[in-house]
Amino acid sequence: IQLKPNVIVVGNPDNKGKNVIIQGGGRFLSPTFARQNITLLGANDAALAGVTVTNPNGRGYGLWIESSSLVVADNTFTGNVHDGISITGRSGSVIRSNYFTGNGANGMTIYGTSNPEVRDNIFDNTGFGININQNATPLIINNQIINNRDGVVVQAKATPILRENRIENNRRNGLVAISESQPNLGTSNEPGNNQFSNNGEYDINAQGAKNTIPAYGNQLITRRIAGRLDFQGTAALIQSAPENSRPSPPPLLLPTPSRPVAPPPTNNSPTPAPIPIPVPPPQSRTPLPAPPAPQRSPLPAPNRSSSVTSQVPNLDPLPVPNIDIPLGDNRYAGRIPNRASAPGTPPPPPTSVASALGLRYRVIVYASSTQEQNQVKSVVPDAFRSSYQGRSVLQVGAFATVEEAQDRLELVRNTGLRAELVDY
Numbered sequence: 001i002q003l004k005p006n007v008i009v010v011g012n013p014d015n016k017g018k019n020v021i022i023q024g025g026g027r028f029l030s031p032t033f034a035r036q037n038i039t040l041l042g043a044n045d046a047a048l049a050g051v052t053v054t055n056p057n058g059r060g061y062g063l064w065i066e067s068s069s070l071v072v073a074d075n076t077f078t079g080n081v082h083d084g085i086s087i088t089g090r091s092g093s094v095i096r097s098n099y100f101t102g103n104g105a106n107g108m109t110i111y112g113t114s115n116p117e118v119r120d121n122i123f124d125n126t127g128f129g130i131n132i133n134q135n136a137t138p139l140i141i142n143n144q145i146i147n148n149r150d151g152v153v154v155q156a157k158a159t160p161i162l163r164e165n166r167i168e169n170n171r172r173n174g175l176v177a178i179s180e181s182q183p184n185l186g187t188s189n190e191p192g193n194n195q196f197s198n199n200g201e202y203d204i205n206a207q208g209a210k211n212t213i214p215a216y217g218n219q220l221i222t223r224r225i226a227g228r229l230d231f232q233g234t235a236a237l238i239q240s241a242p243e244n245s246r247p248s249p250p251p252l253l254l255p256t257p258s259r260p261v262a263p264p265p266t267n268n269s270p271t272p273a274p275i276p277i278p279v280p281p282p283q284s285r286t287p288l289p290a291p292p293a294p295q296r297s298p299l300p301a302p303n304r305s306s307s308v309t310s311q312v313p314n315l316d317p318l319p320v321p322n323i324d325i326p327l328g329d330n331r332y333a334g335r336i337p338n339r340a341s342a343p344g345t346p347p348p349p350p351t352s353v354a355s356a357l358g359l360r361y362r363v364i365v366y367a368s369s370t371q372e373q374n375q376v377k378s379v380v381p382d383a384f385r386s387s388y389q390g391r392s393v394l395q396v397g398a399f400a401t402v403e404e405a406q407d408r409l410e411l412v413r414n415t416g417l418r419a420e421l422v423d424y
Helices: 370-379 402-413
Strands: 009-010 022-024 028-029 035-039 047-048 051-053 060-066 069-075 074-078 081-088 094-096 097-100 106-110 117-119 121-123 128-131 140-143 145-146 152-153 159-164 165-166 173-179 195-197 202-209 225-226 361-366 384-388 391-399 420-422
Touching: 022 028, 035 051, 047 361, 051 060, 074 081, 081 195, 097 106, 106 121, 128 145, 128 384, 145 152, 152 391, 173 402, 202 402, 225 402, 361 402, 370 391, 370 402, 402 420
Parallel strands: 009 047, 022 051, 035 060, 047 069, 051 074, 060 081, 069 094, 074 097, 081 106, 094 117, 097 121, 106 128, 117 140, 121 145, 128 152, 140 159, 145 165, 152 173, 165 195, 173 202, 202 225
Antiparallel strands: 028 035, 361 391, 361 420, 384 391
């Protein structure tokens, strides 16, 4: 379903769309991430409120936002096999007062040079609550990020700002920072006021980050942090990448006392039939969890003079970035047209998708047992079966530069498994 500019789709914001269900998905060819399966596609100055979005299809996404800016408020995103929401390109969307629970890989992923405002949401019981990648600069304010594998994962050159969030009871880490990312958790001029508690391994794990992480003015226990963090408010902030720069391919990483999080209220009323989208039915269907008691916030009309959209930059076309998606079965991928050949000369062989995308290296893991494969997928959820020199392996990424591939190689080797960097 493609949303339309300046059109508001409203179900029942009072209960975050419990009884208004949009389920299913269809093929979408993304300019930046190739072929995807999505339920809804965002549009400029549109709004979505008061619905439940579920995509049970393989690698299914609920809402896909591609270089557009809209308002998404008072919805439930649950049962999406991959992500509840994926934001890519350049987007200044407002994501407010939504409930994300039981999604497969991420509650929300933010890519490209997007700078959405993510405020007053609950991210619960997912792989990564929020996954921030490439050169994204989102504003993450007053969210509850709870009971996930990892709460917030910040990668590549992303520089998000986090303020007044509760990041608690995540099974592994509250926040993870790797590579050249630098999440801003607080400065002397603007303390973070984030609350970290009861996360399984670390509240903040910055062992893989190359930059010092500013973390002034938060509630946490210092013995539950790892890496270089600045609690004095003196760390230099790195500058965000210019808008015309080419973003890095998105590597996929693994994911004080405070008031307890109230569980969502139960409701025994029958769930109505979903709005059908013509897709193959899922093998099994699990009941939708009831969202927490909502606090309905007014939905601004998404016109170009509104307070939200007035802050959204003009969405000029961006160069297509490198893509770090596992590339395997290319039966459905197109080929790059060949240049004209001289008469009588046989055409050269078609260029592969990997070559066309500039992908030169891949990282593979020798994982023969189910336990080893599960261990790999706990770090790289998108790992998939491939082959190398006649052996069955798991591929965990494809990259344009050896530096990016080395980062992924080191990440996987830290699990104790045998991994190799090989030419594509």
